[in-house]
Amino acid sequence: MSVFFILSCARSGSTSLARILDGASNGSCATEPMPNLNVETRLAMDGRLDDPARVVRELVVPRVEAGVRAHGTYGEKNVTYGPFIGALHAETGCRFVWLTRDGRDVVTSLVNWHESLFGNVYRECRETGELSPDALSAAMRLPVWMDTSDRARPRPRPGDPLHPHWSSLSRAEMCAYYWAFINELYLDALSALPDGSWMRLDYTTATAADVQRVASFCGLEGLDSSAIQAQLDGKINSLADRSASAGRYPSWRDWDGGRRRSFEAIASGTMERLGYWDEASTRWRPPRYGAWWAAHEGGVTWYEWMYDTRRLMHEECMAWVRGRIAAGDAITSIADLGCGVGVGYAEAFADLRYVGVDLTRNVEWCRANRTAPSHAYLDVDFIGAPLAERCDVVMSSGTMDNVYDVDALLRAMVSSSRRWVYLTAYRGWFPDLDEHRYTWSPEHSCFYTDVSPRRLESTLRESGCTEIVIEPRRTSRSDIPYETRVIARVPS
């Protein structure tokens, strides 16, 4: 038999791939044929199914044999095959295509699926959700005892650390659990199969060439690459495809700090195992982060304008450093993260060791134009790669508002400092925020973040800092009357 199965968790593109592959000239690919094992997969995941192979033999193999007889090569897509992978392989000699998608995108898609269309994703969740009339109506039409789709999703079993907390989780957290659980299940089961019996495709960035490789792996022929690309671009089975709506639940780029931490707590291990994350500090860096700044031709004039706009804040920083020195603090070196082209600071700290860190273009300019012998300029991602050289003060003026992870920035600064960290946030003073409020700007390829003083303090305390001062500072401007200033002594 020439048989393949497409595996994925929901909202990962498997319906799109199945429809594309179904256009092959020598085979077919069924989308969620019945019985779809919704009930059986939950029983298996709950440890209440004694013989998965029997389920496969009785419910799947007959239609697979019929499919092969009718089409030559036959495939199926279902999101419920995790517990049956070994049995499917043993019974049919099949190949598997495992589709993955960044878990954060899956979470957003699932929550929007719930709120916009069906209202039945983890129905027990403490949050009803901001349901559209269509979603509420759909939920009403499908009572829970008939809803095998939601029943098919895994729930933590007794003994799982999440089990006692399940009823208090948000829907996004439940979806994160779903994504992590199902993909771990797939990976564990596939890893036990012989080499060559499965392949993985990340549908987040899939191209027509990728799909052609999948088709070839499955023994399918006759697919046209331009038609595949058109289908990929058409976003088959996306929310927009199904409802002409983008959904209200935000993309992960706009998650606040709380949503980020919740996702990390549940899914970070799987994100790392699947290669979506490597370093903890750069988890939230979008692919094009900083591209606009790297390409922008503002020059020195632009940085001087920015400096003048916040002159008071800069002067306060310099005065604070001088004050510490005057008070006997042995400050001889300063690192300035996000130094731009060193406007103001290079001159003010001419007598100190000054290490400016910024993008390549700015660093090159500084190396050519800022020639103080005790000064150095580095073009590193200071969050992802903390400085090798520890300085007495690590400062950052008006940069934390634009970074991809404010708390990671703080931790990087603390680890690079011998004595103090000093930061200002130019977007204002937000004492009521419990979490940093991130807003991604696709246009400027950076974040515009309102920072939470409470969260800043929490992160600094967790990093061992003392003498923490987080306060509003007057700007003498009407548009932003106060900025946020952060000063903390780092652990020795």
Add this chain to the structure above:
Amino acid sequence: MSRLRPYRVTTGRSASNYHEQVASNYASTANSFAYYTWIVDELLAAGQALVPVSAIRHEPPGGRRHSALRHDIDADPIAAVRCSRHLARLGVAGSFYLLHTAPYYGDVHDGVFVRNPAVIDWVRAMIVAGSEIGLHIDPFGLMRDHGMDGVEAVKAEIHWLRTQTANVTGTVSHNSAAVNGGAENYEVFARHVLLRRKVRRPDRTVLPLGVLQMSSLGLDYEGTCARPHERPDRAAALAFLQETSPGGVRDAAWMRRYLVDNPACGWDVECQCWLIGRDEWVVGGRPRGEALFESSVSGGRMLELVRGLPARSRTLFVVHPEYVRLP
């Protein structure tokens, strides 16, 4: 009827300390929520097929014993939502009935029944949890307590729940004839009049029996599961309906007559299990045609009795969520 004020209704204010009052009222009788989950787990482990109340009257498929979890939301809609969500986690059916005369639902101000807008949130929560939703009807209570047109109230509240997307196909009658002065609330429906008679309230107004047609209201079932006797002992039935019971569900003698030897009605289920307090149940019915009645039994004993029921038997569990409201 002519002396009744028209049923005027709007949606508006909420009771500010209502839930604190509920907490106080049920402090000594409520169970933990874990008690509820234990009962449900045990029923599933015992092989009970849990069906919605709307389906309990039908023949159980395949000879399995089947049961319905009926939640009469007399006082605590928040606990009800919690129950609903727990059942959703398990993927099993539960039926929930909102009491339109309860303070959480609304109350009367200057002759207008003012709904609590939070009811909308609770209804939506139970819809998303996938539960069966219906109205816990109390037309005679509304007449008694507020002198308002209870019949119109039933019609209006069923309609309103439907405008909130709830697919209301059934009702459950609140209280009993013992409280209502001689008639069950479900007797407002023509199909469910137990005896043709006139029932007068103390103020001489006549209770409107049989004035509503369930079919014209789009209703399929009355979840009390009572049915008129084909050949009732009229005298005995009237006497029972006019009997008062100060102890209500905690009056063992009255409950036995109500569930097992009711001269006024029969039941579409073989057994009923009522949670009436802290680990306290009343079990009654006529499985195999023989009387079964135990009052003030523990959950363990109740489950033992349920496990002993014959194949194909139908059991109605009556849970007031306020009895499982503790953390």
